[in-house]
Amino acid sequence: MDLLFTQLLNGLTAGAEYALVAAGLALLFGILQIVNFAHGEFYMLAAFILYVLLAVVGLPYYAAAPLTVLLMACAGVLFYAIVISRVISRPWQIQLISTLALSIVMINLAIVLSGPTPRYVESPLNNVILDLGSVRISAQRVLVLLGTIVSFAALYLGLKYTRTGKAMRAVAQNREAAAVVGIGVPVIGLVTTVVAASFAGLAGALIAPLYAVGPTMAVLVNIKAFAAVIVGGFGNVKGAIVAAFVIGLLEAASTTLISTEYTDAIVFGGMILILLFRPNGLFGKAVRVG
Amino acid sequence: MVIADDECTPAGGASAFRNLLEVQQVDVILGSGCSGATLGGMPALLEGAEVSAITYGSTNPKITSAGNPFMWRMNLNDATIAKSFSQYILDDGVKSVHILSVNNDFGRGAADVYQKSLPELDVEVKGSDFFTTGTADLRSMMSKIAQGKPDAILFFGEPPDCALLVRQKRELNIDVKLFSRGGCYTDEALHLMGDPKLGNGLTEAAYWARTPEQPMVEAFKATYGDYPAYNAALAYYAMLTVNEAVKAGGASREGINKGLAEVDAVLDIGPIKFDETRQAYPNLFLVRIDDGESKVLKTVTTH
Numbered sequence: 001m002d003l004l005f006t007q008l009l010n011g012l013t014a015g016a017e018y019a020l021v022a023a024g025l026a027l028l029f030g031i032l033q034i035v036n037f038a039h040g041e042f043y044m045l046a047a048f049i050l051y052v053l054l055a056v057v058g059l060p061y062y063a064a065a066p067l068t069v070l071l072m073a074c075a076g077v078l079f080y081a082i083v084i085s086r087v088i089s090r091p092w093q094i095q096l097i098s099t100l101a102l103s104i105v106m107i108n109l110a111i112v113l114s115g116p117t118p119r120y121v122e123s124p125l126n127n128v129i130l131d132l133g134s135v136r137i138s139a140q141r142v143l144v145l146l147g148t149i150v151s152f153a154a155l156y157l158g159l160k161y162t163r164t165g166k167a168m169r170a171v172a173q174n175r176e177a178a179a180v181v182g183i184g185v186p187v188i189g190l191v192t193t194v195v196a197a198s199f200a201g202l203a204g205a206l207i208a209p210l211y212a213v214g215p216t217m218a219v220l221v222n223i224k225a226f227a228a229v230i231v232g233g234f235g236n237v238k239g240a241i242v243a244a245f246v247i248g249l250l251e252a253a254s255t256t257l258i259s260t261e262y263t264d265a266i267v268f269g270g271m272i273l274i275l276l277f278r279p280n281g282l283f284g285k286a287v288r289v290g
Numbered sequence: 291m292v293i294a295d296d297e298c299t300p301a302g303g304a305s306a307f308r309n310l311l312e313v314q315q316v317d318v319i320l321g322s323g324c325s326g327a328t329l330g331g332m333p334a335l336l337e338g339a340e341v342s343a344i345t346y347g348s349t350n351p352k353i354t355s356a357g358n359p360f361m362w363r364m365n366l367n368d369a370t371i372a373k374s375f376s377q378y379i380l381d382d383g384v385k386s387v388h389i390l391s392v393n394n395d396f397g398r399g400a401a402d403v404y405q406k407s408l409p410e411l412d413v414e415v416k417g418s419d420f421f422t423t424g425t426a427d428l429r430s431m432m433s434k435i436a437q438g439k440p441d442a443i444l445f446f447g448e449p450p451d452c453a454l455l456v457r458q459k460r461e462l463n464i465d466v467k468l469f470s471r472g473g474c475y476t477d478e479a480l481h482l483m484g485d486p487k488l489g490n491g492l493t494e495a496a497y498w499a500r501t502p503e504q505p506m507v508e509a510f511k512a513t514y515g516d517y518p519a520y521n522a523a524l525a526y527y528a529m530l531t532v533n534e535a536v537k538a539g540g541a542s543r544e545g546i547n548k549g550l551a552e553v554d555a556v557l558d559i560g561p562i563k564f565d566e567t568r569q570a571y572p573n574l575f576l577v578r579i580d581d582g583e584s585k586v587l588k589t590v591t592t593h
Contacts, residue, residue, distance in 0.1 A: 010429045260431050
């Protein structure tokens, strides 16, 4: 029973990390129909910003973490101005190559600037271990869970009840029709990109202290985030979040019940199985073409 | 000197070896430092160029048991290390271990070796698990391992993975001994632990460690401001080994290959003399983290 509860918690915390990265990815696709292959590298950039603010500037974690999210929002503005706004109306092949190229450039730039050696990011919550009876968890991990819940609740409420959120949903449904009724599509594109980048910033600020900061830190988590977005129904934020938690729990379950050797095979095998029966993902809807 | 990036992967090794042989047309290859890249690259040595390669960091036993006449290894392999390290683990009072390895040629090769060597000494191997390098969360695996109540975890992985293991082991309050191969004792791993004292008690079997017998170490620090990484240090000794080979056989490709067979030198890390499988037997270093610092417990002769 102890192991079950421990692995449940392990699965949830891993799922929360995938969900934080997957959310931005799903947002960009869901609203702007752009697959951002550089999204994982935005998470890496956020982790490096956090490292610089802590280790170089000397800010305390509680100041550095929100500032990281803020700076990533600014990075989102730049990303929109330099990349997204230029490819948003172009064919998907150009969108794909441009974000893939950005991903490669960001990884290699990080290697050139910081070297391939990972760096440690200090958070005071890392050293606070909460003892919940038979289960122990670091306060930083609890912060990740809480941050995930709060940020997703804010995203849900924002999309559902604010004017900007409603406009974002309208653009997601039909970009041309949204423009016809007076919605500023470029502004919504900018807001969406900023929110997606802020989620990457939040992921970096919360998750980086648990691990290490390095140029390739996003590679594995990005693959899992992509899997979550695909399984959830490409572009469906709610679906991506649910799928991310399912992946985290599935990993913990397969580690416990089967073998760690097959964890990835089981997760991606499950993804294939879901897509066989639901080609549009768990929450995706079929679209009539033509 | 030309440099090729093997990306520490079999495909990267194949590409890097081909680049060095066919494009750069080098006379000798130092590397790779990774088992997977060496195993991926070494078949290219058989395609007529007659260029020798000397690995200084790959430990998978297959590299020298494959019978490739141009592949040499000047660092210890895992089969040799396991003979001493398994005995050390037994002598430390360990009756059972769980093996946790990175899922690549290094980790799989090492896990295979210890799954045989430990039971031969009546140390039970309770299980063996593998993780992908760069995996962020080892908690699920460690929770499962803890359930089996082994006396120790035997870990094979790179410094960042090891630091993660140590930190999450503390988080889960798993109180077992930790033995390792792959870089848990390095400055990089200690730094990434956050609090290096979290590693206290960990013992690593290392094919290189900083010792006073190596003036290169302090000279390197004086020049570059930091101590050399273990692969960098071993690459230096590999270069000295090539120098000995050139002295013995000349600087041609054929001469270097013949000269390597004749090398009989004593370097600061121990003797370098290759056997019929082109494997050398320098010293093994048993290193323990004590009070947040890596200290060489013992230097073991392996020849």
